[in-house]
Amino acid sequence: MNVPDDLLYTETHEWIRREGENVRVGITDHAQSELTDVVYVELPKMDRQVNAREAIAVVESVKAASDIYAPAKGTVVEVNKALEADPGLLNREPFGEGWIFVLKIDNPDDLKQLKDAAAYRQQIG
Amino acid sequence: MSETAQKTTPLYQEHVQRGAKIIPFGGWLMPVQYTSIIEEHQAVRNNVGIFDISHMGQLLVSGPAAAEWLNTMLTNNIDKLEIGQGHYTFLLNERGGIVDDLIVYRIEGQMFLLVVNAARTDEDFAWLNRHRAKDVGLKNRSADFGGVAIQGPRMVELFRALFGKDSDPPGRNRIVDLPFDGTSVSVARTGYTGEDGVEVFFRAGDAAKFWNAALEKGKAFGIKPCGLGARDTLRLEVCYPLNGSDLSPERNPIEAGLGFFVDLTKPNFIGREVVSKMKENGSPENLVAFRMQAKGPPPRPHYPVFDKDERVGEVTSGTLSPSLNYGIGMAYVSAPHAKIGTRIDIEIRGQKFPATIEKKPLYKKS
Numbered sequence: 001m002n003v004p005d006d007l008l009y010t011e012t013h014e015w016i017r018r019e020g021e022n023v024r025v026g027i028t029d030h031a032q033s034e035l036t037d038v039v040y041v042e043l044p045k046m047d048r049q050v051n052a053r054e055a056i057a058v059v060e061s062v063k064a065a066s067d068i069y070a071p072a073k074g075t076v077v078e079v080n081k082a083l084e085a086d087p088g089l090l091n092r093e094p095f096g097e098g099w100i101f102v103l104k105i106d107n108p109d110d111l112k113q114l115k116d117a118a119a120y121r122q123q124i125g
Numbered sequence: 126m127s128e129t130a131q132k133t134t135p136l137y138q139e140h141v142q143r144g145a146k147i148i149p150f151g152g153w154l155m156p157v158q159y160t161s162i163i164e165e166h167q168a169v170r171n172n173v174g175i176f177d178i179s180h181m182g183q184l185l186v187s188g189p190a191a192a193e194w195l196n197t198m199l200t201n202n203i204d205k206l207e208i209g210q211g212h213y214t215f216l217l218n219e220r221g222g223i224v225d226d227l228i229v230y231r232i233e234g235q236m237f238l239l240v241v242n243a244a245r246t247d248e249d250f251a252w253l254n255r256h257r258a259k260d261v262g263l264k265n266r267s268a269d270f271g272g273v274a275i276q277g278p279r280m281v282e283l284f285r286a287l288f289g290k291d292s293d294p295p296g297r298n299r300i301v302d303l304p305f306d307g308t309s310v311s312v313a314r315t316g317y318t319g320e321d322g323v324e325v326f327f328r329a330g331d332a333a334k335f336w337n338a339a340l341e342k343g344k345a346f347g348i349k350p351c352g353l354g355a356r357d358t359l360r361l362e363v364c365y366p367l368n369g370s371d372l373s374p375e376r377n378p379i380e381a382g383l384g385f386f387v388d389l390t391k392p393n394f395i396g397r398e399v400v401s402k403m404k405e406n407g408s409p410e411n412l413v414a415f416r417m418q419a420k421g422p423p424p425r426p427h428y429p430v431f432d433k434d435e436r437v438g439e440v441t442s443g444t445l446s447p448s449l450n451y452g453i454g455m456a457y458v459s460a461p462h463a464k465i466g467t468r469i470d471i472e473i474r475g476q477k478f479p480a481t482i483e484k485k486p487l488y489k490k491s
Contacts, residue, residue, distance in 0.1 A: 039445040
């Protein structure tokens with residue numbers, strides 16, 4: 001299972017990429033493989049203020065709906081509209097074109113709570 | 126329930142070896158999918174797929190009073206069955222509620238095979254045993270048998286590859302015993318997908334042999350091993366009810382729109398009075414099929430159904446239909462809103478999405 005070294009991870013299977021004051025967020029290869037066949041993505045509203053670990057998006061497979069959580073406190077500044085037309089991007093390119101949203105985070109120190117690739121690899125076995 | 130308490134079918138190791146994703150289902154560890162629910166679904170619609178149905182229960186009822194007694198326990202009329210023939214029927218409680226839906230076969234003059242839902246097997250057996258009449262034998266043979274469903278338009282070709290090029294599968298709802306590779310298997314022309322298909326039952330010890338032979342011979346016809354995920358999307362497209370979701374002890378066959386399988390000309394069977402009254406007076410709620418009108422999240426069980434601001438029902442099954450590529454489902458809605466063509470709203474995470482009530486089945490082969 002692909003777990004890129006340059007990303008941070010949550011217990012709930014989101015990946016986080018630092019981009020200056022912002023973080024880009026998606027779900028991991030492991031998560032997409034567990035969900036399989038993503039058929040619908042509900043994106044967060046632009047400019048929404050979110051707290052760490054708040055459910056702000058929903059990814060639906062044929063079988064079930066799964067919440068996607070904000071990795072840190074901040075504001076939604078970008079959402080991936082391409083997922084509305086092609087939710088399968090999440091399965092095909094979980095770390096690339098399948099990203100879900102970008103947060104402008106309030107406090108970069110919040111990211112210290114997150115896992116590095118080694119810790120996430122250990123979590124998923 | 127912990128995983129250690131879950132039962133496994135005689136095909137469990139085959140599923141694990143082929144990389145299936147395993148989930149607990151009705152007390153069993155079952156494959157939910159191998160590669161992709163959508164791919165497996167399409168294999169059954171276009172070619173052929175094979176499902177492990179070994180978790181389903183097999184009860185044997187025998188004896189000189191077996192037919193007469195079963196007619197007091199089941200809703201359909203057992204006298205209609207010739208030897209080698211089966212039909213869909215219900216086991217009801219005294220309130221007319223559905224304990225289980227099942228297929229009963231007359232396999233000999235005085236011997237009947239009941240194929241029941243996995244999660245209900247023990248309950249069915251206990252219920253039948255408690256009501257058992259004199260001169261009726263009842264055995265739970267579920268642990269002795271495994272089974273697979275082979276479903277799809279290329280089933281007949283695969284059947285001939287397995288049983289001989291001049292052989293034919295039994296007629297619809299018929300069951301026959303056939304020799305297979307030094308053993309004997311029972312083949313029934315039944316299924317839960319809306320495609321032509323058979324269900325094959327064999328001794329548990331023969332399960333892996335039959336499974337692997339079918340997959341090997343099936344390669345030429347594009348076979349895929351399929352999990353419970355595809356089984357659910359396939360059955361929902363053709364509006365076959367799922368026990369525990371669309372059917373329950375709180376719902377009777379009239380509400381579920383399945384009165385066809387209840388023979389009210391029989392003088393007595395458990396639940397008859399309630400069902401008969403509801404048929405006369407009409408049911409306050411009906412199980413309907415619906416489709417979403419716009420792109421949006423797929424409907425799911427327990428989502429509320431609205432007519433404008435009035436809550437009129439609840440979804441019992443829902444998914445994105447892989448064949449139709451829009452959201453579909455079934456729901457119990459109050460009778461005035463149950464007419465075909467009625468516009469309803471499904472509430473999903475606080476937001477309403479338009480849907481219409483449709484004729485069953487939702488999917489028909491073109």
